Amino acid sequence: MTLAQTAPVSRFDATGYGERLDELARRHSVPAASLAVYAGGELAELAVGVLNRRTGTPASTDAVFQIGSITKVWTAALLLRLTEIAGVDLDALVLDAIPELRLPDHREQALSIRQLLNHTSGLADFEYDPVVLAPYLAGDLSHRWAPRKLVQIAVSHPPLFAPGTDESYSSTNYLLAGLIVEARTGHTLGNELNRRIFQPLHLRATSFPTTARMPSPHAHGYLVIKKPPASDVTALYPFPWAAGAIVSNAVDTATFYRALLSGRLLSPRLLHAMQTTHAQKHIDIAGQRYGLGLIRYSTACGTAWGHNGAYPGYYVYDFTSSDGQRQAVIEVNADPGSVSKTTGLKSIRLLAKAYCTGA
Numbered sequence: 001m002t003l004a005q006t007a008p009v010s011r012f013d014a015t016g017y018g019e020r021l022d023e024l025a026r027r028h029s030v031p032a033a034s035l036a037v038y039a040g041g042e043l044a045e046l047a048v049g050v051l052n053r054r055t056g057t058p059a060s061t062d063a064v065f066q067i068g069s070i071t072k073v074w075t076a077a078l079l080l081r082l083t084e085i086a087g088v089d090l091d092a093l094v095l096d097a098i099p100e101l102r103l104p105d106h107r108e109q110a111l112s113i114r115q116l117l118n119h120t121s122g123l124a125d126f127e128y129d130p131v132v133l134a135p136y137l138a139g140d141l142s143h144r145w146a147p148r149k150l151v152q153i154a155v156s157h158p159p160l161f162a163p164g165t166d167e168s169y170s171s172t173n174y175l176l177a178g179l180i181v182e183a184r185t186g187h188t189l190g191n192e193l194n195r196r197i198f199q200p201l202h203l204r205a206t207s208f209p210t211t212a213r214m215p216s217p218h219a220h221g222y223l224v225i226k227k228p229p230a231s232d233v234t235a236l237y238p239f240p241w242a243a244g245a246i247v248s249n250a251v252d253t254a255t256f257y258r259a260l261l262s263g264r265l266l267s268p269r270l271l272h273a274m275q276t277t278h279a280q281k282h283i284d285i286a287g288q289r290y291g292l293g294l295i296r297y298s299t300a301c302g303t304a305w306g307h308n309g310a311y312p313g314y315y316v317y318d319f320t321s322s323d324g325q326r327q328a329v330i331e332v333n334a335d336p337g338s339v340s341k342t343t344g345l346k347s348i349r350l351l352a353k354a355y356c357t358g359a
Helices: 014-027 068-085 113-117 130-137 147-155 172-185 189-198 250-261 268-274 341-357
Strands: 032-039 042-052 295-299 302-311 314-320 326-332
Touching: 014 032, 014 042, 014 341, 032 250, 032 341, 042 250, 068 113, 068 172, 068 189, 068 250, 068 268, 068 302, 068 314, 113 172, 130 147, 147 172, 172 189, 250 302, 250 314, 250 326, 295 341, 314 341, 326 341
Parallel strands: none
Antiparallel strands: 032 042, 032 326, 295 302, 302 314, 314 326
């Protein structure tokens, strides 16, 4: 077990949490897990297991993981920043923001940017189309899908409902959000994330890769494709793009949320918009509600904000208090569909306990 602590968090039992993380690795087939806890201005980091099963490289707190759909929070925050910087209107039609884009039937006339960010667009999720997954399931992990092609695949399906009349989580929404960023700035999404968020916050371990190559040190991702044992899928091309391609470690992820919730990235008006939520039908944690990228959770010690992340070979959860002063982030290099329900629940319970330790 690797155990590192940068500073003692008040009432944070580093050894105890290290043992709980180690249990995930020893008893629940999780190769590595990383936990960061922030409370009272102090930070603690823990890491257990191995980053690479083949080489046995020990886990380290500076290693990066694919953070999956937590990327949506960063994309939403960036697009919200552009409402003040580049005059983007949240209630503008997507067609007006990306004039060259064409959606079938009447959807292009009614679909707003806000409806993308809060998943009330009615657009089908490209991730569930078998055409998208087929190359990867066949072993071609380097297959490249262009974001616009994935959007076209998604909108070839009938709408789930008229925009604004219901909610359904769809990564297609965030591909469109990323395309709007590029259309309004004239720069790549990666460039804008780097210039407006990564660099100002000094997030040196965070990147938005456009190739399958991850920076070092990194945790290899493991996924059971057809039957055990789990395969190393680290070489997967980051096809979710604006919906799930960011690579980060637990401390950088916590730093981003701390800046966001404490008001360093957005004005009070825009942060309020981001935190205006509705109930979700499909949830990971009971009672969670979705805003503009942010998810509101109920915990034993009060409200927490964050998002879950699931990427082939990885899963991540994070909680941050409304003022950004209390946090917990857990990262695991095993696919959520490849571990038992018990393992997933233990990860969430560990996160919640660590988050409430600093309360």
